[in-house]
Amino acid sequence: MATLQPTRHEIQETEVEIGESKLSKISFYLLMTLFALFFLLPLLWMIVTAFKPFEEWLSPNWIPVNPTLENFTSIFNDKSLPILNWFFNSLLIALLFTVAILIIDSLAGYAYARLEFPGKNLLFGLMLATLVMPGIMFLIPNYLTVANLKWIGTIQGVIAPGLAGVFGVFFMRQFFESLPKELEEAAYIDGASVWQTFISVILPLSKGPMITLGIITFLTSWNEFLWSLLILGGKRTALTLPVGLATLQGQYTFDYGKLMAGALVLTIPVLILYAFFQRYIIRSISMTGIKG
Amino acid sequence: MDRKVEALSVPATRKARKKISIIPYLFIAPHLLFFAAFLAWPFLYGIYISLFKFDFLRPERRPFVGLQNYAELFDPESVPFDDFWNGLSNTGEFILWSVLPLVGIALVLAVLLNRNYPGRGIFRTIFFAPYTLSVTVAAVLWWWIFQGQGGLINNVLKGIGLTPPNWLGDMPGAWIAITIATVWWTIGFNTIIFLTALQEIPKSLYEAASIDGANAQQQFLLITIPMLRSVMVFVLTITLIASANLFGQPYIMTAGGPAEGTQTVIYRIFIEGIQRSQMGRAAAMSILVALLLLSLTYLNFKFFGSSQEQ
Numbered sequence: 001m002a003t004l005q006p007t008r009h010e011i012q013e014t015e016v017e018i019g020e021s022k023l024s025k026i027s028f029y030l031l032m033t034l035f036a037l038f039f040l041l042p043l044l045w046m047i048v049t050a051f052k053p054f055e056e057w058l059s060p061n062w063i064p065v066n067p068t069l070e071n072f073t074s075i076f077n078d079k080s081l082p083i084l085n086w087f088f089n090s091l092l093i094a095l096l097f098t099v100a101i102l103i104i105d106s107l108a109g110y111a112y113a114r115l116e117f118p119g120k121n122l123l124f125g126l127m128l129a130t131l132v133m134p135g136i137m138f139l140i141p142n143y144l145t146v147a148n149l150k151w152i153g154t155i156q157g158v159i160a161p162g163l164a165g166v167f168g169v170f171f172m173r174q175f176f177e178s179l180p181k182e183l184e185e186a187a188y189i190d191g192a193s194v195w196q197t198f199i200s201v202i203l204p205l206s207k208g209p210m211i212t213l214g215i216i217t218f219l220t221s222w223n224e225f226l227w228s229l230l231i232l233g234g235k236r237t238a239l240t241l242p243v244g245l246a247t248l249q250g251q252y253t254f255d256y257g258k259l260m261a262g263a264l265v266l267t268i269p270v271l272i273l274y275a276f277f278q279r280y281i282i283r284s285i286s287m288t289g290i291k292g
Numbered sequence: 293m294d295r296k297v298e299a300l301s302v303p304a305t306r307k308a309r310k311k312i313s314i315i316p317y318l319f320i321a322p323h324l325l326f327f328a329a330f331l332a333w334p335f336l337y338g339i340y341i342s343l344f345k346f347d348f349l350r351p352e353r354r355p356f357v358g359l360q361n362y363a364e365l366f367d368p369e370s371v372p373f374d375d376f377w378n379g380l381s382n383t384g385e386f387i388l389w390s391v392l393p394l395v396g397i398a399l400v401l402a403v404l405l406n407r408n409y410p411g412r413g414i415f416r417t418i419f420f421a422p423y424t425l426s427v428t429v430a431a432v433l434w435w436w437i438f439q440g441q442g443g444l445i446n447n448v449l450k451g452i453g454l455t456p457p458n459w460l461g462d463m464p465g466a467w468i469a470i471t472i473a474t475v476w477w478t479i480g481f482n483t484i485i486f487l488t489a490l491q492e493i494p495k496s497l498y499e500a501a502s503i504d505g506a507n508a509q510q511q512f513l514l515i516t517i518p519m520l521r522s523v524m525v526f527v528l529t530i531t532l533i534a535s536a537n538l539f540g541q542p543y544i545m546t547a548g549g550p551a552e553g554t555q556t557v558i559y560r561i562f563i564e565g566i567q568r569s570q571m572g573r574a575a576a577m578s579i580l581v582a583l584l585l586l587s588l589t590y591l592n593f594k595f596f597g598s599s600q601e602q
Contacts, residue, residue, distance in 0.1 A: 029411075145333070263432050
């Protein structure tokens with residue numbers, strides 16, 4: 001089995017030039033534009049539908065004749081759809097999860113990268129082994145564990161199992177291993193403890209990878225569906241936005257404008273994050289690439 | 293942990309005689325706690341549950357049944373047999389629909405992005421954007437686009453005089469809709485992995501080839517493709533696993549229909565374990581599916597992976 005290993009390079013400019021002739025340049029851009037439209041038009045259609053009044057939902061116009069906010073006001077005013085609750089549940093869960101992951105995984109990653117202790121290789125091997133295990137194996141038993149803890153319908157029930165994940169530990173470990181050892185040796189000579197060294201020497205150097213891990217963790221949590229559905233599905237006010245939107249669909253089956261308004265509420269924070277932190281998100285993906 | 297064992301196994305150099313510190317354990321403890329509870333324990337607990345008739349809602353009656361939950365899945369006369377194999381074959385069908393476009397188109401997109409031209413960053417941003425959305429958004433959006441009445445696609449088809457199909461209510465329309473939604477949503481991930489790998493190929497190889505007179509097609513076939521071999525196996529494997537885990541899209545777009553035709557095996561496990569609270573049976577199904585996935589991963593690496601590695 002191959003091992004996960006971050007590729008060292010970020011995506012960068014390459015030397016390969018596109019075709020020389022004007023014709024091949026035009027056809028190249030035409031092709032790229034077609035692909036771009038495939039990715040963009042559905043998003044645009046979501047936005048267009050969300051701002052259309054009831055009469056226009058089913059008509060094919062791309063610009064609403066009478067643009068309106070009524071889809072948004074009606075889902076926000078519907079007492080049976082506590083969409084603001086869902087929004088804050090999602091936000092709280094994603095924030096708590098992200099902070100917890102950053103703390104837990106940077107601590108563990110540092111120990112696995114730099115500290116020596118009996119059992120280290122065994123534990124690390126166990127963690128590696130879970131990477132190849134299909135997630136479905138853990139679904140039912142983890143649901144029972146959460147139920148036994150009386151955590152069904154709670155935030156901790158959604159968050160806790162995800163904290164077992166090993167991706168962040170590997171990610172941070174890989175970064176800490178790339179730091180020069182002299183940094184810590186200098187701190188130890190000055191009489192600093194392991195803990196002090198970690199807090200005041202190592203962490204300040206870890207901003208980049210921490211932001212990358214934080215963003216990707218936040219996104220994953222914000223978008224997560226199946227587990228939240230299992231844990232929160234029975235309690236309407238406790239839902240997250242992705243589960244809430246699925247509920248919305250069950251309730252407003254053919255109220256397309258309202259559904260797209262709901263989808264947009266769920267999407268806007270993500271697209272804002274993406275706009276600002278695109279570099280970090282894409283880097284974290286390219287780091288999951290492997291070498292043989 | 294056990295100091296005696298440590299003292300025996302490590303040569304008594306000055307360094308090794310150093311007292312074992314508790315500090316490293318404090319660093320790993322928070323993660324280890326969750327790891328033990330939600331990744332190590334459920335591995336064993338899942339096997340344990342699968343040996344019982346484990347009805348979640350009736351804790352007083354959970355008889356030990358040995359391997360019966362597994363045996364049932366291979367007994368055509370049993371209750372869960374049809375649904376389980378229907379789910380498994382539906383998952384297999386989706387793998388056949390989805391893996392080729394998810395890998396092939398991603399490779400094309402990556403090659404197109406791996407060139408130097410104005411606007412390339414914008415195209416990369418656009419191609420990857422849907423990956424940042426929730427499965428619910430992707431599925432609800434494409435469910436709307438594929439609606440039989442008033443959906444975008446059927447509006448276009450009507451406009452050019454074609455009879456619009458009832459995509460989500462018919463076969464193979466439902467699979468086509470789910471596949472397109474999935475490609476749109478997730479292909480950015482594979483594209484970025486391929487793009488990173490393309491940029492790792494040493495440029496000197498291409499320079500040498502073009503000095504030897506190789507044209508662009510020859511360079512692609514003789515340099516790019518062989519150099520992408522290991523990343524190809526990786527992308528193929530994770531795409532296979534992701535497709536085998538299909539749940540959210542049919543849950544939202546088709547509710548498993550038409551006629552349970554898009555009810556995947558994960559969907560089935562969800563119904564069996566959560567909705568019908570038959571957790572012993574669901575655990576047995578999960579373990580069987582996991583074993584299948586592990587063998588697929590293994591075969592993948594065995595047949596496409598190892599040889600010719602440098």
